[in-house]
Amino acid sequence: MDQLKSGVDALFILLGAIMILAMHAGFAFLELGTVREKNQVNALVKILVDFSVSTIAYFFIGYSIAYGVNFWASADVLAQKSGYELVKFFFLLTFAAAIPAIVSGGIAERAKFNPQLAATFLLVGFVYPLFEGIVWNPEHPFGFQTWLKAATGEEFHDFAGSVVVHAMGGWIALPAVLLLGARRGRYRKDGQIAAHPPSSVPFLALGAWILTVGWFGFNVMSAQTIDKISGLVAMNSLMAMVGGTLSGWFFGKNDAGFSYNGPLAGLVAVCAGSDLMHPVGALIVGLVAGAMFVIVFTKEQNRWKIDDVLGVWPLHGLCGVWGGIAAGIFGQKALGGLGGVSLTAQLAGTGLGVAIALVGGTVVYAAIRAAVGLRMDPEDEHAGADLSIHHVSATPETESSW
DSSP states (O other), X not given: OHHHHHHXXXXXXXXXXXXHHHHHHHHHHHHHHHSOGGGHHHHHHHHHHHHHHHHHHIIIIIHHHHHSOOOOSOHHHHTHHHHHHHHHHHHHHHHHTHHHHHHHHHSTTXXXXXXXXXXXXXXXXXXXXXXXXXXXXXXXXXXXXXXXXXXXXXXXOOSSOIIIIIIHHHHHHHHHHHHHOOOTTSBOTTXXXXXXXXXXXXXXXXXXXXXXXXXXHHHHGGGOSGGGOOHHHHHHHHHHHHHHHHHHHHHTTXXXXXXXXXXXXXXXXXXXXXXXXXXXXXXXXXXXXXXXXXXXXXXXXXXSOOOOTTOHIIIIIIHHHXXXXXXXXHTSGGGTSOOOOXXXXXXXXXXXXXXXXXXXXXXXXXXXXXXXXXXXOHHHHHHOHIIIIISOOSSOSSOOOO
């Protein structure tokens, strides 16, 4: 019976890992559809190679930092319990690799390729697992959760990563975007803003749909064992997705980009408390997140002149922060939640995550900029990353002669 339980748990978490791996295709197509046509190939290649670099960094360094676990034992030891610990690594790797996938959307169309890979290695190997371990490893030597429970009565609760994954990714991306600067010609000296509309709304929508479907693996499979699965997580994810969609559509005035980013905003925000909230609370969380994304993204682009191409700071950074805080509000029994959560603890944990992300992102990207540079040459940026870096366009007008 124990062997059967181990096998079922391994299969359960493996399916979750595969669903989240598929989400990385969603990141790729969301970016592909949003950037200009001359940078579409770059979006596809970057997400795939970033994932591979993330795997190496997390396998050899990051996972050990977060959980004190390494894989230097013999294969027969690693394969015990149906290899559950191995597929658990695979599952958590897909979370870790979301960090550079998030950053990628903010720095699109003007970042050098290889320096970004170096940043990916440092972020997934050192910065992300530091906070991941603090929150998700109950035996972490820093003892942050133990201290927080003694001070507030509860630990910081982040069931599926509103803060650990999404806020971290968004707040790491912010200094990267600022250090890179805006795309050339985006903001003109006369105060005019050059519009860079999405190159392909169908691909943007495809990316959003892939992410949305995969998110149910992201959230539901965060239980990590079959006996802890909860339909409440699935329902809350659904309601937050719907709330974000309607809010993005309404506040975005029927704009397709906002309509398709709305569900992502809702899903980002519900991750933390999806196992605690009442479905009505999750709906409200999604509605707020969708509105927050539209309003802040518009201000970010037009008033503050921060050229965050996919809006990853408002989408992941701010909606992730909202999710961490919302878990402390709508998780309360007084609002129909299951309880066992403290708003004070949520504020403290969320603040720590933002601080580590900002400091880590700034140090990594400032160091790389000083050492080798972050930005493409003006001529290469004008030609586009597809031809400059990959020597091929997404839609060649004529076939090559052989």
